[in-house]
Amino acid sequence: NAGVTQTPKFRILKIGQSMTLQCTQDMNHNYMYWYRQDPGMGLKLIYYSVGAGITDKGEVPNGYNVSRSTTEDFPLRLELAAPSQTSVYFCASSDSRDPEAFFGQGTRLTVV
Amino acid sequence: GENVEQHPSTLSVQEGDSAVIKCTYSDSASNYFPWYKQELGKRPQLIIDIRSNVGEKKDQRIAVTLNKTAKHFSLHITETQPEDSAVYFCAPGGYGQNFVFGPGTRLSVLP
Numbered sequence: 122n123a124g125v126t127q128t129p130k131f132r133i134l135k136i137g138q139s140m141t142l143q144c145t146q147d148m149n150h151n152y153m154y155w156y157r158q159d160p161g162m163g164l165k166l167i168y169y170s171v172g173a174g175i176t177d178k179g180e181v182p183n184g185y186n187v188s189r190s191t192t193e194d195f196p197l198r199l200e201l202a203a204p205s206q207t208s209v210y211f212c213a214s215s216d217s218r219d220p221e222a223f224f225g226q227g228t229r230l231t232v233v
Numbered sequence: 234g235e236n237v238e239q240h241p242s243t244l245s246v247q248e249g250d251s252a253v254i255k256c257t258y259s260d261s262a263s264n265y266f267p268w269y270k271q272e273l274g275k276r277p278q279l280i281i282d283i284r285s286n287v288g289e290k291k292d293q294r295i296a297v298t299l300n301k302t303a304k305h306f307s308l309h310i311t312e313t314q315p316e317d318s319a320v321y322f323c324a325p326g327g328y329g330q331n332f333v334f335g336p337g338t339r340l341s342v343l344p
Contacts (some may be wrong), residue, residue: 154332162333164277170323180331210274220265223323224276 123147126214126226134202134232140145140230142197144212152215153195155220157208164211167207170195175189235260239323239335247343254338256323257305263325266299266306269334272319277334280321281308287304313342 128143146153151172156164166179170189183204186198195214199206212225236259246252256266267282283290283297283306290297294313299306304326310317325333 156334163336166332166334217328220304220326221267221279221282222269222277224278 124192125212125214125225127210127228129228130226131229132231134199134230136202136204136232138202139200140202142199142210142212144195144197144225145193146195146212146214146223147193148214148216148223149192150214150216150223151188151192152217154215155195155197155211156211156213157181157187157206158211158227159208159220162166167197167210186210199230204232207232235263235326235333237240237275237323237325237333237335239321241338242245243339243341245341245343248313248315250313252308252310252313252340252342254308254321254323255305256325256335258323258325259304261301261304261324262312262327263304264327266297267323268295268308269322269324270319271322271337275315282341283293310340313340315342315344318342333336 125146155167155168158164165181168187170176173192176187210228213222215222238257241254264285269277270280271277281297283296294311296309320337320339322337
């Protein structure tokens with residue numbers, strides 16, 4: 122039981138490049154989330170999903186897109202990377218019957 | 234949406250002393266009140282939570298108290314140890330809806 126797995130762990134992007142951050146969970150959770158955490162700051166919700174085929178915007182969705190084609194996977198797409206997107210990205214999941222959020226180990230992204 | 238605040242933003246205590254962090258929220262429909270701990274360079278992890286039908290919950294040195302009328306809940310850590318040094322986040326909400334985290338409180342336990 123791996124929990125929530127994110128790939129890659131580290132990535133450096135050039136301004137204007139695109140990439141996809143992968144997130145998969147093996148706990149059959151229906152809820153999944155993407156957060157970003159800037160240095161010394163709190164967690165800001167980017168997007169969330171309450172089930173396969175359903176996604177919604179969080180507090181800071183601009184510059185990102187998500188999809189949820191399966192219960193297990195919730196990839197985050199960055200289009201036209203900007204320095205302001207330099208951050209640590211956390212994926213998390215939870216179940217409607219047990220609200221504890223389980224986090225992946227994070228992806229440290231630097232845009233230069 | 235939910236407006237979440239934490240006080241204080243930073244807290245320094247001597248080893249062995251107690252620490253209290255308060256979380257205030259705006260959504261009266263919230264019925265789940267967790268606290269997460271994030272050590273430096275690591276992912277947040279749940280340390281304690283409380284449901285809305287309970288006023289207090291204890292787990293060894295940590296406890297959470299809830300005041301639904303006033304819309305706040307607090308994390309209490311007794312006999313603090315150096316390994317308690319971390320950032321603590323509250324995340325009030327509904328079941329399966331841990332959408333919004335508080336801004337965090339950085340606790341430093343001084344030896």
